[in-house]
Amino acid sequence: MYLMKKNDVKKIAKALEEKYTLYGPYVDEAFGQCFFDKVTADNVDLNASIPTNPPKHVVFPHLETIMQYKYDKTTKKADIAMVFDDTPKALFGLRSCDLTGLQCIDRFFLGQEFVDEVYRHHRSRMFIVANTCVVPFKQCFCVCTDSGPAAQEGYDLNLTNLGDSYLLEVGSEKGKAFIESFGFAKATEEHLKQKQKLVEKSITMFEDIATESKAWVSRVMNRVTTGFIKEEVWEYIGNQCIECGACSYVCPSCTCFNINDANTIAGNTERVRTWDSCSYEGYSRMAGGHNPRKPIEDRRNKRFFCKLSYSQSKKYLRPGCVGCGRCAWVCPGDIGLPNVVTYIRREIHE
Amino acid sequence: MSYMPGVCTFCGTGCGHYLKVDGTSVQGVFPSRVHPVSKGRLCVRGWNIHELLGTQERIIKPYIKDSGQANYQDAIARLVSALSSYKPEEIAFYASPRSSNEDNFALMKLARLVFKTNNISLQAESGHRNSLDVLYNGTGFAGMLGSLEDIRKAEVLIVAGMDITTQNPIIGSELHYAARSGSLLITIDSRMTKIAKLSKKFINIKPGTMRIVFDAIAHYIDKQQWSDTKSAHYEEYKKYLATVPFDSIEKETGVLPAEIAFVAERLVKAKSAAVFFTSGISGLSYDTVASIYNLFALAGKIGKEGCGVNPIAGINNLQGSFDMGCAPDLLTGFQSINDATAKKNFEKKWGQELPQFKGKTVEQLLADSSSPLKALVIVDHDDGIVKYADRLKALPFVAYIGAFTNKVADFAHVVLPITTYIETDGTFTNAERRVQLSVQKCDNAFDVLPMWKLCDTIAQAAGKPFNYQSASEVMDEIASLTPSYEGISYKLLSKKHGVQWPCTKKNHDGTKYCVPEKVSFVLPQKPYAAVQATQEYPYLLMLGKAQHYWHQNNIMHKTFIPLREYNATLLLYPDGYVALASEDAKKIGVRDRWPVKVVAEKASMKAMVMISDDVAPGTAYVPYFIREGIASFLLAYSDIVSQGEEATIPVRIEKV
Secondary structure (H helix, E strand, O other): OEEEEOOHHHHHHHHHHHHOEEEEEEEOOOOOOEEEEEOOOOOOOOOOOOOOOOOHHHHOOOEEEEEEEEEEOOOOEEEEEEOOOOOOEEEEEEEHHHHHHHHHHHHHHOOOOOOOHHHHHHHOOEEEEEEOOOOOOOOOOHHHOOOOOOOOOOOOEEEEEOOOEEEEEEOOHHHHHHHHOOOOEEOOHHHHHHHHHHHHHHHHOOOHHHHOOHHHOHHHHHHHHHOOOOHHHHHHHHOOOOOOOHHHHOOOOOOOEEEEEEEOOOOOEEEEEEEOOOOOHHHOOOOOOOOOOOOHHHHHHHHHHHHHOHHHHHHHOOOOOOOOOHHHHHOOOOOOHHHHHHHHHHHHHO | OOEEEEEOOOOOOOOEEEEEEEOOEEEEEEEOOOOOOOOOOOOOOHHHHHHHHOOOOEOOOOEEOOOEEOOHHHHHHHHHHHHHOOOHHHEEEEEOOOOOHHHHHHHHHHHHHHOOOOOEEEOOHHHHHHHHHHHHHHHOOOOOOOOHHHHHHOOEEEEEOOOHHHHOHHHHHHHHHHHHOOOEEEEEEOEOOHHHHHOOEEEEOOOOOHHHHHHHHHHHHHHOOOOOOOOEOHHHHHHHHOOOOHHHHHHHHOOOHHHHHHHHHHHHHOOOEEEEEEEOOOOOOHHHHHHHHHHHHHOOOOOOOOOEEEEEEOOOOHHHHHHOOOOOOEOHHHOEOOOHHHHHHHHHHHOOOOOOOOOOOHHHHHHOOOOOOOEEEEEOOOHHHHHHHHHHHHOOEEEEEEOEOOHHHHHOOEEEEEOOHHHOOEEEEOOOOEEEEEOOOOOOOOOOEOHHHHHHHHHHHOOOOOOOOOHHHHHHHHHHHOHHHOOOOHHHHOOOOOEEOOOOOOOOOOOOOOOOOOOEOOOOOOOOOOOOOOOOOOEEEEEEOEOOEOOOOOOHHHOOHHHHHHHHHHHHOOOOEEEEOHHHHHHHOOOOOOEEEEEOOOOEEEEEEEEOOOEOOOEEEEEOOOOHHHHHHHHHOHHHHOOHHHOEEEEEEEEO
16 A cells, blocks of 8 residues: 555556556547547546546457458368457556446456457456546446445556545555555555545435435345336336447446458458347347347346346346446436336335 | 547438547447537447448449459549540439538539539439428528427427437437427327337327328418418418318328317427428428428427427438539529529639539439430449349449449449548538538548549549649538538538538528528428228338338448348348238238238239237338339339338238
8 A cells, every 4th residue: 555646647657558558548639528548648637537438348349350260262271360469458547337347247258167268368467557436427326336436356556536645555466566666655544544534425425316325226136136027117118218239338347249250351251249239139039030039128128137136146246237327328218227227216116 | 549539420410429440440439428419329320330431341443344453543534535425414423412511512513514414413312302492492491490409499399200219319319308308299100100109299190191280280270370470471371271171180191180289289389399300212292391391380480499390311411412512403502503693603613614404313314214314423322223223234334433332333334432431531411400520530441532532533534623632622612602601611610519501701600590581381382192092902001211221221231230130120021021000910810920912003012021019000011121022012103102201002911
């Protein structure tokens, strides 16, 4: 645990930049939208608002070539090569919700019988610097999904803005080895208490809906799991879905993907992996034409079962939702997860 | 930092997005949260636009039919010598409503200045042109009168016969948000669309009776003397309204008089109201658009904030393409080619007289086997004109200009590749007249020219160079010749989410909603002609779009996710489908996915049944489609199909 000056943040970013491809929040010059993407130590902005895109594209790109093959007609041989991205990556200034999202994705791609090698290569040699949210944003409800406002685990270093200085917590051996050479002053228990106070204050600053009852989401999880939600509620929600797929695309913990082969102009064939969404009709259609989730309301409730049921929590050891609120930003039907939770709770209270 | 701001170029909504660009390839897309129209939303197409932009199905080299791959110089020389050997009446240019304003202006200039022809037109000509004609005749503005940004300011919102959450999903979303915050959303349609389900009031009308319904609402307002309109031609309009069959309205349209009264009252009493209808390939007829417009003129809902008569263009730059004069009788900004002042300005700027002869649209020239058409230049088109395959094959010269591979290119004697829209600068004008700049985001990997540059190069080869150094210079020329674009320049548009025309030098902020100097009623041209079902043909067949069958799907074919979605429906219904109400399916004795024959007087087609209670009993619905069987059926009814959204064909459905 160290204490460092505000200017020292850049020093860490600079040092990381030498060894890693640096990813972090930055603000778009033209219109002021915040993204999490490749940055330099000079333009990374820890004070920027929560990035509009989650960092999952770093390890699970929107569109990615995962295999290439070429068939030689004369020798009748096919060259097949998997495509891996081994570049060491540093995620700098990750918010706790996004870090939790990354852990959810880890459990899906790495934590089961089948280990996804493409993902593993992205994820190995990664350095993570988390950033405590001392002020929440309007749409946030991570306090209800056990994913913030401060990261508990999964980071190499964690930064907390104490006002005039940063508290730097070490979360791994890798983080310890990296930070030792900087010679920062040691922080004391007092500083940790200061952080705790800031986090507690941050929690009081969340929108009412998230703080009046922290069981806001868990009560609904119970309801979703036990299956007592009326058809009409799902229909009401499903009717408002226009099947754009945005909720899955912006979700830090959604992992659905599709695989396609495409010929290239150079004469190769590439196997590409793209993001996919359970809101699409073609997603759950099986060979032979049967579709267990054809009506839109069935596809909608599938998503919320995935985010809010015990069976999923058992698998991923937590709710599938990390409380970032991005799905509410992008939903053309205004049925982002917070609204769905509200509709289900409304039914509980009726 | 690879997320670069831009404009989505699928439909006429013109949503703002960021493309994730890496070198010459696009790796992803993300919505823009501060865009005034889309506010952080995209639809299924917009969310997968990078799949299209990254497709390998590109045209990368010029091509001459007799000699194979060629360089630009030879291919252009061939094009110029071919076109120069025909009379201007024998040459035609088929512009694309997807091209940027600069590209279409350069093409229009090429047609008129270099090859001296007025035969230039757009696909989707009829639908949007009807809307523009009505609005121009009524108000002097040839574009949407209201603003998409103002949707939430309207107290009453009417969607007229448009599956808006499918065609322009983000406008549909905006209507949904408005309804949730208290606006009265009314859908008037023959099918229970998604927006109908989201509406507070759905009025189910018999197919093909939209015009009578709107006239009936106006008739009611007039009868109640609720309007104090001072608009021109009121007396004639009043006389016309007297002919509305109000007493038999339920029989004619399926709408109860009480429903007519409800809409009339709410419309008149609201402070602001806007109406949305489809415009484009499946637009409405002139008379129906006139009825809708007249109702709003009568109710005093024109020229005020939150009000608007809003034709919604299905294609990204349909509005802009008309603004650029891609029509036989138009110069830029809807100036008539016979307007002496406009003509003089163009001739002075271009140093040459404009062609005098009355041009025709490409559709007219292709459909008429005795037309003089000999040479056709087609730009980046959907497969819509493949229906004239025999005529195309027989033409002595066809040139195709495009970025992506396309079936139409097979007919071409010369093929010229161009860049995609992200590989050059360009502006696009969305349905609400918003001119948005899309700056170049990457170089193209194949050394191909942007279209504005290609047109200049062709002009140069023909001895009349345009001398454009950049797309920005093309816009400067557009501004100098177009009163509604007068104040627009790249400097003004940069770092801005567009400006709505009219944008003059005095008014650089543009015009959110149009305030006409004078409002006139627009008198319909033809008598009512609603099609009736008969005993022999008891079902009224409607034609429409379905989301993943977007237009002719030439574009969706080049993506992964939207293509998969389109295949999901196609695999279930390989011959296309005809949607029937469950009670009708029972009557005919068929179940979902059973094959049937749809028989009309002039033609028949095979299709599979989709049982859907979104269609009313006694009606049937076929999506605007791609399968050959349906295409030939539609060809036999091309006169009816050209009525767009109102196209209604009485059919009988036989179990096979």
